[in-house]
Amino acid sequence: MANSQGITRGQFLTGALALGAAGALLRSGQASAQPRTPAQPRTPAPATHVRRPGLRHHGVVYTVGEGETPATAWNPRRMRADLRAIRDELHADTVDVTGDGVDRLTATAAEAAELGLHIWLQPTLADVPERDILEHLAETGRFAERLRRQGASVDFSVGCEFWLFVPGIVPGATVLDRVQNILNGTFDPAKMQRRLDAFTKKAAATGRSVFHGNLSYAAAQDDEVDWTLFDLVGIDYYSYFRQPADYVRELRTYQRWGKPVTITEFGTCAYQGAEKTAGMGWNVVDYDKDPEEIKGHLVRSEHTQAAYVVDLLETFESMNLYGAMAFEFVTPDAPHRAHDPRHDLDMASYSLTKTIKSRPCDPSSPWHWEPKEAFHALARRYARACRH
Incomplete structure (x- = not known):
């Protein structure tokens, strides 16, 4: 479906191809699909948040990918510090642990449980056979069930936008191939929907077989899903409207199933006008340049990002939705360059924090994150909603 600015899923894919985002998705799927021994769950801390009227879970997406370089890859020390910041500085009560690699997913989920956070655990593995994706899903789900039985608060999502990530639904061996086939029209929409339905049923059945709490899936806004x-x-919600009532009207369409609705992603980028591009805000980087640079003459505006996420959050709260997870906590491979706007890749990032590298041109450079205005804006709202 198109939003008020005419942003459609097809335009998203066009942008993905132009941007090279498909390559980023491929990187996220490079981890081995072979089952690994998951981290041992520790006894989780008791939940420290008290439910109040409105949105039930206030959260943020935390990706556990391999990173583009060893310096930006997931590591346990940084993960533990990030989760503490999510709880104590962002004041979120929920973390959406997503990405691939059973070891990374389970170690992060176990740490979140120990901190008393609600966990939305979502494995995503791309461009490998269905069997491997389902094995990766099952292994992660078994760990989620162990955490749940030990008293942790856990919801389990079987994946994200399968038509893009899972080979065989749309022709093409890789995400890039599938995007190109969709753009070229070299696919059968009816056949795609049948294959999507079939895999979704397999994934749901696999999830049910290993996990006995709340089960879900992260769909694109216009996906057709059998939510039974x-x-x-x-x-994953990235609409832009001028009037809050239009958000409410659109979001109500997802409530027709009579089930709680969770916003598994929402947010925008940090430049003027980004909120009007909705889910296309990142499509402003020229990846053919070395180093990559921002196209045009954008004006950095952390206020734009902050205002958009707060407006959406207010809508979600007014509708008493089940949960909402801002996308995302940190994007290490999109560093901020305060004095070099042409190369300030953080402007094209949805991250609530900005990545600061000690040596901007060195892939091995140490880095740290600093909160952006959106981080502080959400922290204030989250702190009001939940007391620790």
Whole structure:
């Protein structure tokens, strides 16, 4: 479906191809699909948040990918510090642990449980056979069930936008191939939907077989999903409207299933006008340049990002949705360059924090994150909603 600015899923794919985002998705799927021994769950801390009227879970997406370089890859020390900041500085009560690699997913989920956070655990593995994706899903789900049985608060999502990530639904061996086939029209939409439905049923059945709490899936806004398979409706939501009533009207369409609705992603980028591009805000980087640079003459505006996420959060709260996860906590491979706007890749990032590298041109450079205005704006709202 198109939003008020005419942004459609097809335009998203066009942008993905132009940007090279498909390559980023491929990187996220490079981890081995072979089952690994998951981290041992520790006894989780008791939940420290008290439910108040409105949105039930206030959260943020935390990706556990391999990173583009060893310096930006997931590591346990940084993960533990990030989760503490999510709880104590962002004041979120929920973390969406997503990405691939059973060891990374389970170690992060176990740490979140120990900190008393609600966990939305979502494995995503791309461009490998269905069997491997389902094995990766099952292994992660078994760990989620162990955490749940030990008293942790856990919801389990079987994945994200399968038509893009899973080979065989749309022709093409890789995400890039599938995007190109969609753009070229060299696919059968009816056949794609049948294959999507079939895999979604397999994934739901696999999830049910290993996990006995709330089950969900993260769909694109205009995906057709049989939500009778799941306990919670999950939507990656990037619409832009001028009037709050238009958000409410659109979001109500997801409530027709009579199930709690979770916003599995929401947010925008940090430049003027980004909120009007909705889910296309990142499509402003020229990756053919070395180093990559921002196209045009954008004006950095952390206020734009902050105002958009707060407006959406207010809508979600007014509708008493089940949960909402801002996308995302940190994007290490999109560093901020305060005095070099042409190369300030953080402007094209949805991250609530900005990555600061000690040596901007060195892939091995140490780095740290600093909160952006959106971080502080959400922290204030989250702190009001939940007391620790």
